[in-house]
Amino acid sequence: MSIKSFAAKIFAKVVKAQIDSWANNPVKAQEKVFNQLIKQAQHTQFGQDHQFSKIKNQQDFANFVPVKDYEALKPYIERVKQGEQDILWPGRPIYFAKTSGTTSGAKYIPITKESMPSHIKGARNAILSYINETGNSDFVNGKMIFLQGSPVLHEENGIKVGRLSGIVAHFVPRYLQKNRMPSWEVNCIEDWETKVEAIINETISADMRVFSGIPSWLQMYFERLQERTGKTITEIFPNFNLLIYGGVNFEPYRPKFESLIGKPINSIELFPASEGFFAYQDSQKEKGMLLRLDAGIYYEFIEADSFFEENPDRIGIADVALGVNYVMIISTNAGLWAYNLGDTVIFTSLKPYRVLVSGRIKHFTSAFGEHVIAKEVEEALQQAVTEHRVEVSEFSVAPQTNPETGLPYHEWFIEFNKQPDNLTTFAQSIDEALQNQNSYYQDLIQGKILKTLVISPIVENGFQRYMKAIGKLGGQNKLPRLTNDRQLADKLYELKLVETNDE
Template structure:
């Protein structure tokens, strides 16, 4: 065992013990953090406008600071981006994390000197927890790859600006940097496909032990490796034993990804966002992600079904219940105040607090009042794939087909790119429809009442989603195709692209 692997063992024990201190007093930890956040920001422009100096309790925060998304907070963010100091947090941000927004265009999320450890330490501690739980640390002696956005940063009114993954790349601990791939020169290539070919060039023949990234882009990397060599990943990288991922639900990609590898490997799920690093998988095999309650973020949770109500309750961790869907609201030392990040979670444990990510508050399908969420369609697909082992799915999305013609009733359309299609597509579609009915009573009611007819399964050719994402300028990095939508923007884009490429 090398020096890094050996030294990581006592560090892992230390980190786990440190986490235990706040895990024994989670509610108190969160209340004390809120007091610290509001006291620190009381003198800022936002703090004065919202009287943060008088906030002592979560109820005070809820009374004085309304829940806002990026668009609603944009006037404050604009002042920060323009270089003004002491707007949302004392001083000026250290970075602006550039991310794509569905309604706001490009978003610029502040990262402050106080909040950058949240992003860096969260990822580090996830690895240390894995080492503590399993005793396996040899991966630190091999080569590690993080498939991420470019680390090249631009100046935006005097503030360094770039993708979160690129910003984080600058804070990889020095003791890991020698192990890290790809090279900086390769990582700053803007075109994803060109960059991927260079990554393949640099990693072939290396002792790769850890691979990290969003599953669909890791799958694309694996496909290029296999196409180049004609071998499965287990033979290309025999020392590869740890896969770290986040950003999307892994389950729809699991079967194809592990088939590409050719053998099981350990995995760690992370819950990162530009607004903060929220949680990580602290126990191998346990799908719940440990919510980080002492990392500069005060959490509020709104029952998802009530999120758009003007008097929706804002709950703290002391109030949440198991197996209920909540929208996540953050107040943090990045200068985010009652900020809706758009993600929804479900608690699977309260001691300690663990969550699973269930989808996006805006990415649901309720064109007919069914309010289907991402978790439900992903679980339905997983169930049916287990019943039809010949099937492999590369990517999918679900959209409404709203009809004005009584002769052709409305329905859901599932647009699916199969790596291996079902032998009987009609039976597969019927099984999907029934699996979703079991998970969503509203959808079942609409089906029983013949308001909706059985779903339409539309297979797409190989590479359809990659071509669509490329056409949108969103191929690679941290970009993801939404699972659900209340309109047909993504669906029509995929269908139009398919028709254009089939000519």
Template sequence: MGIKSLLSKPLAWYTARQIKKWNTQAVDLQQKWMQQLISEAKGTLFGLEHGFTSIQTYDDFKNKVPVRDYEQLKPYIEKVVHGDRNILWPGKPLYFAKTSGTTSGVKYIPISKESMPAHINAARNALLLYIAETDKADFVNGKMIFLQGSPEMQEKNGVHVGRLSGIVAHHVPDYLQRNRMPSWETNCIDDWEEKVDAIVEETVNENMTLISGIPPWVQMYFDRLTAKTGKKIKDIFPNFGLFVYGGVNFEPYRAKLEASIGCKIDSIETYPASEGFIAFQDSQTEKGLLLNVDAGMFYEFIPADEYYNENPTRIWLKDVELDKNYAIILNTNAGLWGYSIGDTVKFVSKNPYRLVVSGRIKHFISAFGEHVIGEEVEHALMTVAKAENIDVVEFTVAPQVNDPDGRLPFHEWFVEFGAHRPQNMDEFRLKVDALLQKKNVYYYDLIEGNVLQPLKIREMRKDAFIDYMRSQGKLGGQNKMPRLSNDRKIADELAGLIK
């Protein structure tokens, strides 16, 4: 056992005790953060315009601070980007995390000197809690790879601008820098496929012990390693034992990734966002991700089915219910206020507060009032696929209002299968449809009422989704394939990629 792994264990045990302590004080900590954020920002333009000095209670806060998405908060953010000080948070941001918005074009998410440490500490804590629980620390001695965006930065009115993963690369602790791969030069390659090939060359002969990234892009890395060597990942990297991921549900990718590796390995799920590091997996045995309640953020929640109502219910942590789908709202020490991040979550525990990410508030199908969400389609497809040993590589779903055969409308599923595909596609789709009906009563009613016919599956050719993402300029990095669309834009693009 190396010195790093030996030293990591007492730190892991100490961290576990500290986090267990704040788990028991989650509501009090959130109350503290609400008051502290308001106090620190009361002299900003936003604080002055929203009467922060008169806010005493959460009800006061709700009455003063409306829920906004990026487009609605953009007038304030534009002032910050222009270089103005004390707009949303005291002073100027440390960074802008640059992301792609669907309605706003490029989005600039402020990261302050106060908020930056939480991005680093949460990732570190996830690893330390894994060590504390499992007593497995050998991975600390080997090489670790983080498949991420370029760390190169631009400057906008005195503030550095980059992708979140690239910004974080500048703050990796010194004790991990020697273990970290790929090289700086390789990380700076913009073309994703060229970058993956360079990463393969750099890592194929290294002692890789931890690999981190979004599952579909890690799969591309694995595929190219196998193409180069003819070996399974476990034979290329015999000490590889921990996979860290975030951004998407792992389950649709698990079977293929594990087949590529050649065995099952431990994994840690994280929930990082440019707006803040919201949650991370703290246990290999408990379901859900631990809400990061002491990290400079005050969380609010709106029931997802009320989100578009004129006056939706708006609550904070102490009032959440289990197994209820909520849109998550952030207030942060980088100056985001009543900010709708666009994600939906569902709490699976309140002692401690653990959640699962259930989808995107704008990613749903409700062409007929069914309001089917990502969690439901993933559950239906992956449950049947797992039971029948079928490999699902990637998929997306869209409504088909005008059946080419003149029959009832339906949900059209575009699915790329791996080595094991359904032998009887009609039986397979009907099983998936039955599970979706069971999961969503509105969808069931529409099928039973002959408003919709059962779903149809379009089998995609190999690498169809990679080719689609390439055509959109979204190959690699933090880009993800939407699970659901309420229109035909993606579906029409995929039509030419059907097997």
């Protein structure tokens, strides 16, 4: 065992003890964060506008600070962008993480000197938790790759602006600098396809042991490697033993990844966003990701079913229940207050608090009142994939409300790596699995309001071509699993990415 590997195990034990100290006292940890946030922001413009001086508890906070999306917070952020101080948080942020919003155009998410360490420690502690539980630390001696956006930043009124992953690239710990790939020069390449080819050139002969990134873009990288060499990823990198991913549910990708890699592989799931690093998989044995309750983020939860009602109940961590779909609301030491992140989560454990990301509150299909969410379509597809021994690369679902003939239906756009023997039977399997999860959808099918879902196969690399066409290929961009309109569907047809279905 190398000195570096041994040191990693010792460090992992120390950090695990620190994690346990707050994970075993979750309500107290959240109360501490809440009180610190309110106290520190009391004299900011936002704090004065929302009477922070009168806030003593969570209920006061809910009374004085309504839930806000980016648009509601934007007037404050615009003032920060102009260089004003003490608007959302004391002083000014050190960075803006620029994201490509679907409804608000570009979003500028503040990152402060207080919030930046949380982004770094989240990923670090995920890896250290893995080392502590498994005893596997040999990978620290090899190369690690993090598929991310360009680290090139620009300034606006003295505040540096860039993609979160590019910002984080500036904070890679010194002890990992020699292990980290790709090179800085390659990481700065903006065009994603050019960048992937350059990454392959740099890594193909290296001792790669850890790969990290969004599954769809890791898959693209692995496929290009396989095309070039004719080998599985394990044959190319025999010491590869850990996959780190986040952003989307990995299960639909798992069969394809195991085929590309050549064997099952240990993995760590992360829940990062520009707004904060919220959770990570802390155990290979338990389901869900550990919610970080000591990281400068105060959490509130609203049941997704009642989210669009007037004044829905907002609850803290002490009152959540297992198995309920919640919209996650955050207040942070970056100056986001009662902020609707847009993500929905389900708790899988309350001791400690672990969550699964179930989807997006705006990414659903409910054109007929069914309110189907991402978790439901992903699990339905996974069941059918296993049953029919099919491989799926990517998919998205949209309602078809005005078909040329017959009843309306859900249209599933699926890019297959291995197609089913019978597309109609495969569609029926997905449909039955979806009905078993969603009683509203079941009622619509059985009441002959909707007909069984229809699968429209997508041509090879079709979704990559779609993302490129809309300017969102690579980086942290993700294909929505669900839409409630035909915008994405119509674009797929316009680009001629839908195969002719003869069944």
